[in-house]
Amino acid sequence: MTNVTAAIAQEEQILFEQTKRKQRYRQFIKGVLFLLPSIVLFSVFLFYPLLRTIYLSFFLTDASGATTVFVGWDNFVTLFQSTIFQQSVKSTFLFVLYTVPLTIIVSLFLAVIANEKLKGIGFFRTIFSSTMGISVAAASVFWLYLFHPTIGFLNIIMEVFGLEKIGWLTDPSWALIAVSATTIWMNIGFTFLILLGGLQSIDKYLYESADVDGAGYFYKLRRITIPMLSPTLFFVVTVTIINAFQTFGQVDILTQGGPQNATNLIVYSIYREAFTNYQFGSASAQAIILFIIILFMTIIQFKLGERKVHYQ
Amino acid sequence: MRIPIGRKVITYLLLILAAFLIFTPTLMAVVMSFMTNQDIMTGSLPSAFSLDNYRRAFEQFPLLHYLINSFLISIIIMIGQLVLASLAAYAFVFLEFKGRDFLFYLFIATMMVPFEASIIPNFHTIRDLGWIDQYTGLTVPFFAMAFGTFLLRQNFKQIPKELREASQIAGMGDVKFYLTVVLPVAKTSLITLGVYGFLTSWNMYLWPLLATTNDNVRTVQIGLRQLQSQEQMNDWGVIMAGAVIVIIPTLILLFLGQKKLQRGLTEGALK
Numbered sequence: 001m002t003n004v005t006a007a008i009a010q011e012e013q014i015l016f017e018q019t020k021r022k023q024r025y026r027q028f029i030k031g032v033l034f035l036l037p038s039i040v041l042f043s044v045f046l047f048y049p050l051l052r053t054i055y056l057s058f059f060l061t062d063a064s065g066a067t068t069v070f071v072g073w074d075n076f077v078t079l080f081q082s083t084i085f086q087q088s089v090k091s092t093f094l095f096v097l098y099t100v101p102l103t104i105i106v107s108l109f110l111a112v113i114a115n116e117k118l119k120g121i122g123f124f125r126t127i128f129s130s131t132m133g134i135s136v137a138a139a140s141v142f143w144l145y146l147f148h149p150t151i152g153f154l155n156i157i158m159e160v161f162g163l164e165k166i167g168w169l170t171d172p173s174w175a176l177i178a179v180s181a182t183t184i185w186m187n188i189g190f191t192f193l194i195l196l197g198g199l200q201s202i203d204k205y206l207y208e209s210a211d212v213d214g215a216g217y218f219y220k221l222r223r224i225t226i227p228m229l230s231p232t233l234f235f236v237v238t239v240t241i242i243n244a245f246q247t248f249g250q251v252d253i254l255t256q257g258g259p260q261n262a263t264n265l266i267v268y269s270i271y272r273e274a275f276t277n278y279q280f281g282s283a284s285a286q287a288i289i290l291f292i293i294i295l296f297m298t299i300i301q302f303k304l305g306e307r308k309v310h311y312q
Numbered sequence: 313m314r315i316p317i318g319r320k321v322i323t324y325l326l327l328i329l330a331a332f333l334i335f336t337p338t339l340m341a342v343v344m345s346f347m348t349n350q351d352i353m354t355g356s357l358p359s360a361f362s363l364d365n366y367r368r369a370f371e372q373f374p375l376l377h378y379l380i381n382s383f384l385i386s387i388i389i390m391i392g393q394l395v396l397a398s399l400a401a402y403a404f405v406f407l408e409f410k411g412r413d414f415l416f417y418l419f420i421a422t423m424m425v426p427f428e429a430s431i432i433p434n435f436h437t438i439r440d441l442g443w444i445d446q447y448t449g450l451t452v453p454f455f456a457m458a459f460g461t462f463l464l465r466q467n468f469k470q471i472p473k474e475l476r477e478a479s480q481i482a483g484m485g486d487v488k489f490y491l492t493v494v495l496p497v498a499k500t501s502l503i504t505l506g507v508y509g510f511l512t513s514w515n516m517y518l519w520p521l522l523a524t525t526n527d528n529v530r531t532v533q534i535g536l537r538q539l540q541s542q543e544q545m546n547d548w549g550v551i552m553a554g555a556v557i558v559i560i561p562t563l564i565l566l567f568l569g570q571k572k573l574q575r576g577l578t579e580g581a582l583k
Contacts, residue, residue, distance in 0.1 A: 041453070042422055052433035130334070138536065138558045151352065274435075280432055
């Protein structure tokens with residue numbers, strides 16, 4: 001008798017397990033189906049290319065991109081010995097140094113003054129965010145005119161002040177600064193918008209209680225605004241750095257990497273090596289270096305961010 | 313709280329000065345697009361207002377064709393991103409299955425791979441698929457999007473779980489729940505993401521440069537590059553007219569959706 005009940009119970013248990021497993025299996029299939037389009041596209045256009053780039057970086061290729069000779073680390077060794085590549089890395093880091101802090105400082109300043117409750121503030125916010133809607137190509141064309149040696153606005157101003165005209169895009173010591181100025185201008189719109197959003201989400205109560213204590217404007221800025229804004233600032237810094245490493249369009253229109261490779265930033269260098277010189281192996285090695293730099297930056301940002309950032 | 317008058321004046325002065333500095337490059341381009349070439353070359357103030365530059369930009373270049381291409385491509389990418397990101401976000405919020413966390417980390421990992429670092433194999437893939445000079449080659453690689461998935465996931469999470477349970481008891485399947493409940497509730501976020509997707513697609517530069525070789529599918533950004541490189545020395549009025557046409561759609565979109573975009577992007581940034 002007990003045996004029979006036990007057997008039935010066991011059978012039920014098995015049946016229960018089976019349906020549970022079946023259900024779990026169905027859940028799994030459903031989940032995967034919802035995610036499948038994204039997974040397939042990520043695999044084809046992101047993960048596969050990344051692996052393929054690593055693979056290519058160890059080979060020489062023909063003009064169609066097919067591998068010909070395995071060369072091991074040679075592509076990397078050659079790159080690090082090449083003065084052109086060294087220049088490219090140096091320019092890229094200088095470019096990051098020129099653009100990131102200034103973008104953040106200028107945008108933060110704009111966000112702070114545009115966060116006041118004043119009449120017509122919406123108009124100023126719109127103006128400040130406007131550069132976000134301007135494409136790389138258009139922005140570069142605008143600045144190409146501003147930098148024009150004879151009719152350009154900047155040199156006209158120089159002349160008015162009795163200063164010597166500058167070959168903004170043709171002088172190797174100015175070209176990178178010119179490209180950086182264009183980039184900062186382009187970045188301001190997006191950075192401003194994000195920082196303004198961050199400022200607006202700070203609890204008004206904090207300011208009110210500081211007012212009660214008689215705190216001054218700059219005291220509040222330093223002790224409330226900046227700390228409370230730190231998560232947003234942290235995000236904006238990361239995005240700006242990564243964007244700076246990926247700069248391409250400005251260089252392509254303004255300088256084509258010149259003069260004397262002064263503005264041959266890494267993505268432009270990859271582009272030129274791959275699609276004008278057809279050296280896909282060497283270009284892939286550069287792409288891997290870019291990938292490692294960005295990965296490294298992201299990790300450093302996260303590590304530093306964890307410690308320094310004040311979360312609510 | 314009232315703002316003291318002195319600080320008000322200083323703030324206004326700073327606002328006006330900053331607005332002037334930021335807007336000068338754009339403003340100069342707009343003014344130049346209406347000027348005669350002679351005025352531009354001599355550096356004088358505009359002596360006459362003319363639409364001549366716009367007429368010539370459209371006549372000498374297939375600008376209208378480029379514009380249509382850009383519109384189609386941006387809209388296709390936008391729709392593709394919305395569909396894929398909302399499906400993925402739905403799975404991450406409402407479906408429970410083994411391996412979900414792993415897939416979530418996989419999505420996070422994709423944000424660390426810059427598109428520029430994988431551009432060489434991607435170019436070869438597109439070429440081997442015969443997608444060069446095709447809309448598919450210009451759009452499909454951008455459909456999957458981790459940022460959009462995270463943004464929508466944040467939004468979907470605010471939908472009460474009880475709602476899903478109730479709908480399950482009523483016998484409503486996942487697809488129906490996704491279509492009739494989740495998507496309408498998340499309308500605002502979908503619009504934000506759509507605007508963002510359209511803006512970034514419209515402004516794409518490197519990929520359309522590689523994936524197009526003729527005027528048939530070329531986007532307006534690359535068209536502007538052509539215009540600029542062919543006319544470089546002399547015709548600034550025409551170049552600026554072209555540039556102004558390129559930025560008008562995105563500026564309008566930005567001005568209309570600025571508030572939403574700001575809120576949406578900040579939310580997505582700080583999950």
